[in-house]
Structures are given as C-alpha cells and as structure tokens.
Amino acid sequence: MKARAAYTVRELMVIAAAREIRDGELAFVGMRLPLLGFAVAKELYAPRAIGVFENGIVRDWPALAPIFTMSDPPNVARALYCGGLIDVMGLLQSGRVQLGFIGGAEIDRFGNVNTHWVRERQKRTRLPGSGGAADIATLAERCIVIMSQERRRFPPRVEFVTSPGYGEGAAWRERARLKGGGPSRVITTMATFSFDPESREMILSTVHPGATVADVQRETGWPLRVAANIGTTAPPSAEELAVLRKYDPNGIWTS
Amino acid sequence: MGKLSTLKDAIAEHVPDGASVAMGCGLESLIPFAASHEIIRQKKRDLQLIGPISDIQFDQLIGAGCARQVTAAWVGNVAAGLGHNFRRAVEQRIPAELVIEEHSNFTLGLALKAAAMGLPFLPTHTARGSDFARAAHFAPVSCPFTGEELLAVRALHPDVAIIHVQRADADGNAHVWGNLGVIREAALAAKKVILTCEEIVDHDVILADPNRTAVFGFCVASVVHVPFGSHPSPTQGYARRDDQFYFDYHRQTRTREGFLDWLQTWVHDINSHQEYLDRLGPDRLGPLKPSQDQRAPAINFSA
Numbered sequence: 001m002k003a004r005a006a007y008t009v010r011e012l013m014v015i016a017a018a019r020e021i022r023d024g025e026l027a028f029v030g031m032r033l034p035l036l037g038f039a040v041a042k043e044l045y046a047p048r049a050i051g052v053f054e055n056g057i058v059r060d061w062p063a064l065a066p067i068f069t070m071s072d073p074p075n076v077a078r079a080l081y082c083g084g085l086i087d088v089m090g091l092l093q094s095g096r097v098q099l100g101f102i103g104g105a106e107i108d109r110f111g112n113v114n115t116h117w118v119r120e121r122q123k124r125t126r127l128p129g130s131g132g133a134a135d136i137a138t139l140a141e142r143c144i145v146i147m148s149q150e151r152r153r154f155p156p157r158v159e160f161v162t163s164p165g166y167g168e169g170a171a172w173r174e175r176a177r178l179k180g181g182g183p184s185r186v187i188t189t190m191a192t193f194s195f196d197p198e199s200r201e202m203i204l205s206t207v208h209p210g211a212t213v214a215d216v217q218r219e220t221g222w223p224l225r226v227a228a229n230i231g232t233t234a235p236p237s238a239e240e241l242a243v244l245r246k247y248d249p250n251g252i253w254t255s
Numbered sequence: 256m257g258k259l260s261t262l263k264d265a266i267a268e269h270v271p272d273g274a275s276v277a278m279g280c281g282l283e284s285l286i287p288f289a290a291s292h293e294i295i296r297q298k299k300r301d302l303q304l305i306g307p308i309s310d311i312q313f314d315q316l317i318g319a320g321c322a323r324q325v326t327a328a329w330v331g332n333v334a335a336g337l338g339h340n341f342r343r344a345v346e347q348r349i350p351a352e353l354v355i356e357e358h359s360n361f362t363l364g365l366a367l368k369a370a371a372m373g374l375p376f377l378p379t380h381t382a383r384g385s386d387f388a389r390a391a392h393f394a395p396v397s398c399p400f401t402g403e404e405l406l407a408v409r410a411l412h413p414d415v416a417i418i419h420v421q422r423a424d425a426d427g428n429a430h431v432w433g434n435l436g437v438i439r440e441a442a443l444a445a446k447k448v449i450l451t452c453e454e455i456v457d458h459d460v461i462l463a464d465p466n467r468t469a470v471f472g473f474c475v476a477s478v479v480h481v482p483f484g485s486h487p488s489p490t491q492g493y494a495r496r497d498d499q500f501y502f503d504y505h506r507q508t509r510t511r512e513g514f515l516d517w518l519q520t521w522v523h524d525i526n527s528h529q530e531y532l533d534r535l536g537p538d539r540l541g542p543l544k545p546s547q548d549q550r551a552p553a554i555n556f557s558a
Binding site: 031053054055056057068069070071072073076077078082083084085086089092093116123124125126127128129130131132133134135137138139160161162163164167173176177178179 | 281282283284285307308310327328329330331333334336337338341342345346357358359360361362364365368379380381382383384385386387388403404432433434435436437438439440488489491492495496498501545549
C-alpha cells in the first residue's frame with residue numbers, strides 16, 4: 001500500500017494562494033483552488049478579507065458546504081451582499097479590488113493567458129472563452145494565475161490573448177494604459193513565479209518540495225529566468241492543512 | 256386573457272426562427288432549462304443565443320441545431336470543463352457552422368446595460384488588452400472630458416429574454432433573490448420577456464417587498480408556472496444544484512451519438528415539464544429540495 005503523502009500538490013497550491021491574500025483586501029476568488037484559499041486566508045491570516053464573485057455575490061465569510069459553482073445556494077446563503085454582475089465588476093473597475101485569481105489553458109513568458117484556442121499537432125481546439133478572466137486580468141490591482149505546469153501550456157507566446165498580462169514585455173501595460181497592475185504571481189503544480197519589475201518577464205521564484213529547477217525548465221517552453229534567491233515553496237503547516245480539510249473534507253478539489 | 260401561458264404556447268409565440276434570445280442571465284443559477292428544452296422540441300432554428308456563462312444550456316441548443324450564433328463570454332460546463340457540442344460546432348461545423356460574438360462577462364453585461372438604458376454603447380476600462388476586443392462590436396473611444404482612452408461596447412437588444420425567477424404575479428412582476436447576474440439588464444434590454452417561475456403569487460406579495468422586484472411586468476409577454484424549471488441549475492430557496500446531472504452530461508456527450516442519445520432521453524421523449532420531473536423521479540428530486548427554512552426577517556415598510 002502506498003503511504004499517504006503529508007499533503008497533495010493541490011493542497012500546497014491552495015495554501016500558496018491563501019498566503020497571497022492580505023488582511024482587509026477585496027479579492028475575486030473565482031472557484032475551486034482560490035475559493036479554498038480564501039477560506040484558509042480568512043481563518044488564519046486575513047480575517048477581514050472580502051470575497052467577490054462575478055455573479056454579484058460578496059461574502060465576508062467562506063461558505064462551509066462544498067460548492068461547484070459560485071452560484072450554488074451555499075454561496076448565496078448568508079452572503080454579505082447579493083447584487084448583479086455590473087455591481088461587482090464596477091467594484092473591480094473603480095479600483096476597489098486588490099486581488100483576483102484566474103486560471104488558463106496557456107500562459108506565456110510575459111504572463112498573457114489564453115482560454116480561447118489552443119493548437120496541438122496542427123489541430124485547433126476551442127476552449128470555453130474568457131468568462132470574467134479578461135476583466136480580472138485587465139482591472140485587478142494584482143492578478144494571480146493558477147496553472148498546471150506542462151510544456152504545452154507554457155509556450156513562449158500564447159496563440160490568443162484572452163487575459164492580458166504584460167503583453168510584449170517592458171512598459172507594454174503602461175503604454176496600453178491598462179487600469180490594473182497585471183499578474184503578480186503564477187502558482188503551478190511545480191513552482192511559483194513572479195515577474196521582473198522592468199522587463200516584465202516571468203521569473204522562477206520557488207520550486208515545490210520534490211521538484212527541481214530542471215524539472216520546471218523541462219515543462220516550460222522558453223529558457224527560464226531563475227531568481228537569484230530561488231528557494232523551496234514553504235510546505236503547508238499542520239494548521240493550514242487542518243483548516244483547508246475542514247472546507248474540502250473529501251478532497252473534491254485537492255486530491 | 257392575461258399573460259399566464261403554457262411553455263409550449265409561450266415558446267411558439269415569442270421565439271420565432273432567427274430570433275436573438277438571452278438566457279442564463281443569472282449566471283450558473285436560475286437557468287431556464289425547461290424553456291430551452293421546449294425550444295429544442297419545437298425545432299427552432301437560426302437562433303442567436305445571448306448569455307454570459309450558460310452552463311451547458313447553450314451547449315445543448317448548439318448540439319440540437321437550434322443556434323446560428325452565440326454571443327457569450329464563456330460556453331461550456333462549469334463544473335466539468337469543456338462543452339463538447341460547442342467544440343464540435345466550432346471546430347468541425349457539427350451539426351452546423353456557428354458564429355461567435357466574443358465578450359467578457361463584464362462587456363456582455365455592459366452591452367445589455369447600454370440597451371437597457373437606451374444608449375448606443377457604454378465605455379469601459381476592461382478588455383482593452385484582449386484579442387477578442389478587436390471585434391466589430393467593440394471600438395476605441397476617448398473620454399470627452401479627460402481624453403482618457405476607453406473601450407466602447409455596442410448595445411445589445413435581444414428579441415426576447417427568457418428568465419427563471421422564484422416568484423411572479425400574473426402580470427409578470429417578479430421577485431428574484433440571490434445573485435442577480437445580468438437579469439435586470441437583460442429584462443430591460445430585450446424587446447420582450449418570457450418568465451418561468453417557481454410560484455405564481457398575488458400582486459400584493461410583490462407590493463409587500465418592492466426592493467425584491469427585479470423584472471417589471473410591463474416588460475413581460477408571458478408568465479409560465481414551471482416548478483423546478485431551472486433543473487439542473489439551482490434556484491435559491493427552491494432547488495439545489497444537481498451536480499451529478501452536469502457530470503453525467505459531460506460524460507455522455509463526448510461523442511455526437513452520445514449527445515443524440517442524451518437528447519432523445521431528456522428532451523425528445525418528453526412531452527411536458529411534468530414528464531421531465533417524473534423521469535427524474537422522487538428519489539432524485541427529493542434531496543434537491545432545500546431541507547431547512549432560512550428566511551429573511553420581515554422589514555417594516557410602514558408609511
């Protein structure tokens with residue numbers, strides 16, 4: 001019998017996401033891993049954080065029952081506010097939202113994310129589209145991208161920009177006068193990344209326990225820049241894991 | 256005769272071939288599936304489907320050959336991932352070619368809001384660096400006061416919006432609670448509205464709680480009593496989400512043949528919404544009903 005690891009890689013990713021939420025911030029927490037990250041952050045280090053959902057919901061405490069979409073009844077009951085999409089997108093556009101999480105099929109060297117079209121062996125695959133991701137990527141003060149670390153998902157340049165990161169690199173966002181600050185971090189199944197403040201290129205910041213820089217490079221489609229002070233992603237503490245498992249007792253999202 | 260109608264008559268009368276139809280305006284809840292199944296049964300063609308997320312609803316209409324165009328931010332299955340019919344239509348023109356008018360959630364909301372307000376467009380900061388914002392329904396515009404660069408989103412006027420609500424009076428004044436998505440904007444942007452509802456209530460119930468009114472009766476053409484009419488999507492206070500239904504749909508519709516079987520079972524072999532509920536059966540429906548009362552305290556509107 002295989003021994004149960006102390007934690008799964010998805011649990012590590014949730015905790016990494018949770019640690020990005022600062023106390024008192026408004027955050028678009030979307031679904032799945034970031035939603036669980038919001039729950040952990042609320043309980044442990046950001047008790048006054050507020051979760052905002054595109055369908056019009058604003059919550060100041062995480063729903064305890066597991067949910068599959070942001071419109072599931074447990075996410076509505078005892079919310080702080082239930083309004084419309086334009087109400088909460090207005091919060092985002094007016095600069096009141098500090099943080100937003102998005103996922104994607106592809107991300108490139110400058111943090112541009114694609115959820116429209118991918119090409120594999122000459123075959124084009126249609127993906128579902130933006131949803132609210134383009135809005136969050138354009139407008140949030142900081143955007144965090146959650147990704148599976150696979151070479152095909154990390155091309156040097158995405159096929160289609162659904163959610164803009166730093167475009168073509170240095171000063172692109174400033175020239176385009178995009179309102180939000182752009183991607184601040186990428187959390188993957190193998191590592192976390194930040195972005196160079198000048199060149200805006202993605203930089204490998206930490207590798208998860210058990211992975212190496214060479215592993216991450218193998219699953220990245222361009223020569224990676226590695227931070228001078230590269231370290232290991234801090235594993236989840238017992239306390240963080242206990243809180244997380246309270247919200248995802250059956251490991252629906254994290255096994 | 257008032258606006259109370261059957262699903263059959265409401266769809267037959269107000270959803271002609273070629274119509275633009277807004278649905279799924281609450282996002283993942285309140286999706287009027289009973290109405291879209293009736294659209295499929297009546298073999299409506301060349302529809303322009305309008306809605307931000309549409310969690311498997313547009314996928315079904317596309318696979319059934321009802322749609323010519325989709326105006327949306329996202330088309331798929333929220334819990335399970337891709338929409339197989341959407342993919343087959345876009346990649347292989349099966350069952351037919353599909354035109355896509357791409358939006359983000361925010362820009363689609365603004366397009367409906369502009370129409371709701373009688374404006375030709377609304378300006379926004381969003382999506383300005385996105386490739387889809389190069390399409391013809393967007394244009395750069397600058398602020399006449401500051402010169403700031405913005406994106407103009409063209410107004411969108413659906414021929415009809417179909418909206419599922421918790422309760423409505425016989426004239427179509429409707430109370431909605433929970434997340435509102437773009438329900439209010441769609442109801443005002445559309446030339447007419449079909450309401451499906453969990454309960455028909457007296458006009459007095461609407462007047463007793465006016466802040467809860469999300470749809471005006473004067474926008475509404477038909478009111479149809481359809482309990483569980485949003486299944487498998489949830490309706491707060493009336494129906495939980497049937498998660499397994501979405502996962503089964505995802506698995507069963509991987510192939511075109513699998514989808515056609517699904518369609519036969521859940522749409523074509525069924526003649527009425529009651530037959531649909533019978534097929535689901537009490538063992539499945541029972542656990543989808545909320546088990547506790549969680550009521551808002553009454554408030555005092557006294558003058």
